[in-house]
Amino acid sequence: MITEYLKKLYETIRSVAGITVVLAIVVAILSSIFRGPYIIVNTVVTGGMLALMSIGLALVFGVMNVAQFAHGEYFMIGSLTAYYTFIPIERYLGANPNAALSFLAPLVSILAAFCMGALMGVLSEKLIFYNLRKRSRTNWVMNSFLLTVGISVLLVNGHQLIFGTELKGIVRYWTGRPFCIMDVFVSRDRCYAFILSVLVIGLFWLFMKATRTGRAIRAVSQDETGAQMVGIDLSGIQVLTMALSCGLAGIAGASLLFMFPSYPSVGLDPLYMSWFVIILAGMGNVLGAVVGAFMVALLKVLTMEYIGSGWDFVVPTALIMLILIFKPNGIFGSDVRGVLEQ
Amino acid sequence: MKILETQELSKQFGGLIAVNKVSMHVKEGDIVGLIGPNGAGKTTFLNAVAGLNPPTGGRVLFLGEDTTGFTPEKMCHRGLSRSFQIPRPYPKMTALETVLTSAIFGNRLRKVKDPVAHSRKMLSFVEFPMAEETITESLNTLQLKRLDLARALASNPRLLFLDELAAGLTEGELGDIMTLIRKIRDQGITILMVEHIMQLIMSVCERLVCIQFGNKIAEGPTEEVARDPTVTEAYLGRQKKKECSPDTHAGAQVG
Amino acid sequence: MQTTKAKSELNLFDRVLDLLSLKPLGAIGLVILVILPLVPPFNQEYLIRWLCAAALIAAASVSFDFTAGFINIVNFGYYAIVGLGGYTSAILVDRFGISPWIGIFVGALSAGLLGFFLGIVTLRLRGIFAAVMAWFMGLALMGLATKAVWLTRGSLGLRVERLFDSPSNLPYYYVILAMMLVTYVITKGVTRSDMGLAFKAIGQNMDAARTSGINPVYYRIVNFTLSCTLAGLLGGFYAHYYGILTPEMMHTSKTVEVLAVAYIGGRGSLWGGAVVAFPFIYAMEMVRSSLSNLPGLNLILYGLLLILVMIYYSGGFAAFFQQHFSKPKNIILYYLVNGKKTA
């Protein structure tokens, strides 16, 4: 029994995915030993948020075959919503201190960001993708991709038009001394952001695995016709998927508001990073996206550490190009059928 | 003379063996039918020979040359052409342009002097009923099939693969297609056709090859193959009544 | 596709037009563009500057459409390649003191080389993957330009020698107009030849194209190389016209601008983008300058128009034109739109 499990484990590790994951863990541990544990801490904190972004991206690709270029814009919407929710509350708190409210305020802002992101997601599906789907399904992947490009332009400049280009950020969500983890001082915000991302991913996972609707979403991503055959309303699932995906991006944007103040093109960096993740992990592979997010985060942290800040963009890009050339399916494989043919 | 010969040709997709060691041959000037139930691996076999999905085992000999694993464009230049089961030519091109691609690029080795005239000839040869400037998107099945055939013929092939040319046609159209196939053969073009409509097979083909589950189960003159009990069984199902069920159950669980 | 006999029957004017792949209407448009900056109110410097920008976008959209509209691969790193041409030329001129006129061509060559490389690496990739590949290539190039400070001065911006000494925009306008014409004539010429047929075939149905004897490897590489060389040429102009290069110019949003113009103009038409670019850029600049209290409004219109065209009128302006104006009853109009009948 045990040998069987070991054998299975060995088989998994021997695959490309296994080798990469093991390698990443080894590298992370080694570099933490040589350079200090902050590498692991940074990786984990960045990775959590990146995972939130990436699963949304992977989900939309898996279920709707839409390669989102505008995903960063939902991140931006999230941070913007959080800013405009949090600031009034903080101002109110300045006048009437209230412990319970000051604890809840960040959570309320993040929840608002989720709702706003989801709302925008629903709007884009209803107003844009639905119409394209109705009119023509030829060359769908490419055409919908270009549509998301249009959405991105629209949202970025919409932000600029309405809210201006200045940075709209906050210093911190949570007051208090930073935590000390493994001799590294980590601000409370970062810590809570990580905990939140783990929580949300966990909830998301539970939703996908255990609920009826979650199963329906997975079913649609695996076989659209089959899903219709068992009575699943495709368009409903598509709207829901879009809402979930954009809502998750909104949460990421909101909970990182202290790091990334909101401005029109704040979403670009998260967009690029989450694209790295899903190319690395395989487009449409949601579980792969979670693992991939931490790997990309590690890569980013290491590049900054060893090569220098600013190169954290060039090195992952070069790596992604190699992956695209040699393993366009990603290291965990793509679940989406027919992507390579389109 | 054998124009095409396959030796133990196999094609495997992951764990699935779609074509399993099929050896067959086509003689010059023949019309050979490739038959078998749905999902038997006929189209996969054609693709493996034509290079669209290179075989994973065995050899292909075309005109005496080992062409295993050649790209489709190379096979086309050697003189092998094919029509598609679901003709999806270039949606935004005109009918003439569609045929022109083949007339220009398919004849690299035996250059056609005036490709436009050649393409027009091909269009009239297959009796393409529409104007040559029609955009292919707006054609119906029969027109598309004829157009695809003209495209396949424009490269002056020695051997032509027809993949379910008659599928989806009405009975009246069937007769026209039969005449057309014979007309093509009279041009000196050897034909290997995958077909389901037995009426067409029986009246046109001289030899038949039958495959089932990727294995060749019969090969020979048409009448002989059609009478072959294994072939009849593959098509009509087993004639005998149900046998004792415990046996079947045991077999199912193993498989 | 015309026979040589038919060609010799044409008069000299029509033959020149045919050589330039222009219809009489296009020639008239070109003449208008040539004299436009000389007549008031267009002879003001800032309006000529707009014209230059429009011509640049027009030329870019033509060579972009050469890839996107024919072999059906959207080169998402297009402006990064433009930037590569610009930077190469600028650095050569700066470091080795060669003439900008030569620098532009070396820049174009370097971009062409990258295009060749890009064509090879995207060979196995289809559709979206090829687009993403080009996108990341562009991002990597931009990252390099930002970080290789010793070479490019990074985001501080690289000062570049201008083509002409005079501060006037007029000579630049004629240069870019000529480049636009060259881009159009080359790409249109190629697509009118047999090669264009091969491009369309591999773009529309790879399997059918291959069984018709078309080698997709060769044509894809040729297409990428040519399109990128032309992009590099435009990059050289960009550098020596604006006089300053920053990595920001290689940004994806610039590509999006070109993409929008090319798609609104009509994919696969080549001329559509070039025609649409002028009124479009003018309108955008008007919006931007007259409604300066509403920043970004012009780009919102951009995005909106792109979305609407993509959903409701995927053929763009070219398809609209084909549908409504290409077969007028009047003989003179017919001649203007379609040229002399050659068949």
Next chain:
Amino acid sequence: MLLEVKNLDAGYGFLHILRNVSLSVEKGEYVCLVGPNGAGKSTTLKTIAGLISPIGGEVCFDGETISGLAGYKVARRGIAYISEEMNLFSNMTVHENLLMGAYTVRDKQLEKNRLAFVYALFPQLEGRKNQLAGTMSGGERKMLGIGRALMCNPKMLLVDEPSFGLAPLLTEDVFDSLDTLIKEGGTILVVEQNVTKTLDVTDRGYVLEHGRIELEGPSAELARDPHVRKAFLGV
């Protein structure tokens, strides 16, 4: 009349396949639709199931018009369609696939009952409960496909080529399970290319050729018809 198809015309885009097809199925009947490949059998089933919208004609189920409804709405009315390639959710386990089949069933108890019923019908499936559907063999996939369709307690089954890609022995098994369903009061419309076998087990049949119904009648009569033999073997 449980299912009534009147003068149905259908096809994919401009590819016109069905021409004026009319057929009907009574409650509790076992009806087959046979015909050569490419005759339009699968298209008929897909059109009834709402996966293709018809060009003309009407489909009535249980007295109500269902033609033109989206696929999921047809499924919710109680028509379970089992396609040729099964359309299983290959990255889900057998158990999850079956639960998906009961997507429209809100009643937990009913769901449990159906699950027990399916596992009783296909004991092999219970043993492979936690296996991924994508890793199963052809015969098991077929059973899972039928099992999944049965989970929603359908009023009627549309089965497309139950023998598709199966060895003869496994085909028998699949037909046996359909037989069991009929005995328990189910209604089935089956499409098959294995003619003799199908006509042997069904009550009534339709012969479809070139998108038209050429013959109809009790299966035993059809099996003796010389035209049927000619249509399939050309002899």
